[in-house]
Amino acid sequence: MIDFTLDPQGIATLCWNMPGRSQNVLNGESCEALFAAIERAVSDDAVNGILMTSAKPDFIAGGDLEWLLSASDAAELFGRVMRLHRALRSLETCGKPVAMALPGATLGGGLEIALAGHYRVAADNPKARFGLPEVTLGLLPGGGGTQRLPRLIGIQKSLPLLLEGKRLKAAEALKLGILDAVVAPGTEVEAAREWLLAQHDIRQQPWDAKGYRIPGGAVSSPAVQQVFMASNALLRAKTYGNYPAPANILSCVYEGLITNIDTGLQTEARYFVETVMTPEAKNMIRTLFFSMGEANKLAGRPAGVPVQKYSKIGVLGAGMMGAGIAYVAAKSGIEVVLIDMNQEAAEKGKAYSRALVDKQVERGQLAQDKAQALLGRITPTTDYARLDGAEIVVEAVFEDRAIKADVTKKSEAVLAADAIFASNTSTLPITGLAEASARPANFIGLHFFSPVERMPLVEVIVGKQTSQATLARSLDLIQALGMTPIVVNDSRGFYTSRVFSSYVLEGLAMLREGIAPALIENAGLMAGMPVGPLALTDEVSSELVYKIDRQTRADLGDAYQPRPGHDVAAKMVELGRIGKKAGMGYYEYPAGGKKHLWSGLAELFPLAQSQPDVQSLIERLIAVQAVETVRCMEEGVLTTARDADVGAILAWGFPAFRGGPISWVQTVGIAQFVEQCERLSTQHGARFAPPALLKTMAEKGEGFYQ
Incomplete structure (x- = not known):
């Protein structure tokens, strides 16, 4: 000793x-x-x-x-x-x-x-x-x-x-x-x-x-x-x-x-x-140390599958996401074939990595020879034949089924029979995308977050036909990239996009109710979220929220369940105020000035005579995320509380002091959280209704963590 x-x-x-x-x-x-x-x-x-x-x-x-x-x-x-x-x-x-x-x-x-x-x-x-x-x-x-x-x-x-x-x-x-x-x-x-x-x-x-x-x-x-x-x-x-x-x-x-x-x-x-x-310390130790450590050690990796070593990968789509994936792979010593529709777009994707390494060289963080070696590992091209020998291809093209199906077929025509095809989709179900594949057992979802070089999480989505070997080998890639994986089963929106949207939509629902925009934003910040829900909607754009809702409505038909907040996003799209990228949304973005809430919101969504206290808004913004996470557990989208909590903190900045949505439910107490959900459901709608899983756990005195 x-x-x-x-x-x-x-x-x-x-x-x-x-x-x-x-x-x-x-x-x-x-x-x-x-x-x-x-x-x-x-x-x-x-x-x-x-x-x-x-x-x-x-x-x-x-x-x-x-x-x-x-x-x-x-x-x-x-x-x-x-x-x-x-x-x-x-x-x-x-x-x-x-x-x-x-x-x-x-x-x-x-x-x-x-x-x-x-x-x-x-x-x-x-x-x-x-x-x-x-x-x-x-x-x-x-x-x-x-x-x-x-x-x-x-x-x-x-x-x-x-x-x-x-x-x-x-x-x-x-x-x-x-x-x-x-x-x-x-x-x-x-x-x-x-x-x-x-x-x-x-x-x-x-x-x-x-x-x-x-x-x-x-x-x-x-x-x-x-x-x-x-x-x-x-x-x-x-x-x-x-x-x-x-x-x-x-x-x-x-x-x-x-x-x-x-x-x-x-x-x-x-x-x-x-x-x-304090519960804050217990939560942070559990999630940020133990659960994060387990995730990084690939606790969700199927046993009995030989470790996959990667020497060459393909990345389809040289936009910001694809360029970021190419950078982290090249940084990890892996050869990258970066493909786009034309050579100019592919070269632009490589230029993203060049800008990153040039900044590091300038700051003395990276030697010039190592910077050149990193860039030398990225080959920008339009030629799918260059994918020959790649152990995996990560597709990061537009969220369009037809485009994704096309690049899947072009890639598989070149790849070896045991190569993996991964889609970086953030919302489209993997099982549906795999229908374009001749080998769906080798098809998986790898949802990276932007900017990839700064966001350490990868959400791994297992389709209905995805093999355990494909899952294991995909996790090996994430570990090789030095990133943190969570494993989820296929569903609409998977886990992170689905629960993240519940926070955004709750903020929009509050606006529709006549709650003051500044009060909504401050409630988000006071709840511990990094950004208020209106500002966050501007970041991702109301147009994206609207498009996802429209696609969901088309796919589900009569089974579609509208959610408060979508009508607000639709109204903003109608006005052309789609968010930061347009220079106007819930906020104004004056050139050279500080952003501020749009004064027109008061006319569009008149203030209610009586405003709620901020604690009630904080409760809603956190509870709506927690209850949706529990639904993901109940439906089998999530299989471990560990992945739920790690994913929430790393993906969209769920407050670390709460330990993640599942840790927060445990902190509140299962029975107490059921009561909270029933009260909120009566006040604000079925989106807060406690899942049967929670009620059963409360009756048995069980918890998510022992």
């Missing part, structure tokens, strides 16, 4: 080496080993200096989140945290010099332990990152990070690291003063040892020295007071008070740094426990 050695010079080396794990983590077992090792080194008179390092490529990855997720007793957790604080205080005040030799990544609890050393030397490892990213999972540092980091480098420099969870390269951490030295990989232990042997005076931390002052100014200084005021204002504007962790981090720093270090650590421990116990 932690190997202890003592050399003839009196240097005690505490080497982290947790068995059965690729990384060292802080949990109950490793903390006990740490406490014992510190006690032994501190109390042994033969020990003149203490060196802590790792036998693994990285130092310590942070806390064991499964350990934290299971925490239910606040008093017990507070006791655990305070034991760690006491042990680290014992280490840094023992009078013996303490050096930390960091071979690789030192994050979260790992950096907090390193900060308890008097000297930190890191290997110049390009992959290593240093930081306190706890806030990105709804947590705050609980091993002294909110107290030692500001005392070491100052409040102003530490707040961005604490509030944004920034991960620094070794050179950046050295410049900030978090590290004392960066040396060649493999020499960090010797460098730490040399420093220890050179120490002849009793070592202590700066904050334990007489006359210590916080770098950059104390909490009470006018400059730092302004920093806190600005941070509070920005935090409120950005999060609307939905995320406890960053607010508690600010409180920890402010309250802790007006006291001594020991009182400050107690303050941090209290806020840490309070934060861990």
